[in-house]
Amino acid sequence: MKEKELRRTLAVLPIGTAMKLTDLSARQIRYYEDQGLIHPQRNEGNQRMFSLNDIDRLLEIKDYLSEGMNIAGIRYEFEEKKRKSKLSNQQNHVQPLNDDDVRRILREELMQTGGLEGPDHQIPGFFHKKPL
């Protein structure tokens, strides 16, 4: 589910294709870029190269505009989306520990406590289930 995201960010479409895909004029597309609504990459010849995500973005801009929203409003919407996105990626969503993580944490624990003895370091259902 990650390989697919990478492909969507590949900038392989020239502005001419973006125009046909979005039914926007080159003038409009460049203007939206000036307004910070899209950030297409540039190739060796300084030509804008759009990714599928850029195309989706242009389509969204078109919809917002048709619904009466102004450029500043759209820019704010995108900023909000980015803010929420970063918030959910860091603090929240704590990935569950895998087996390697558990082994590492256990090893570090043992290193500083010096061993398994002591009721405080007994882990219920782990060391007792399969005695050496």
Added chain:
DNA sequence: ATTCTCACA
């Protein structure tokens, strides 16, 4: 043939 930047009768 395409796209880029800049400027405006």
Added chain:
DNA sequence: TGTGAGAA
């Protein structure tokens, strides 16, 4: 936002 000029 459209359009045309001059360059790449």
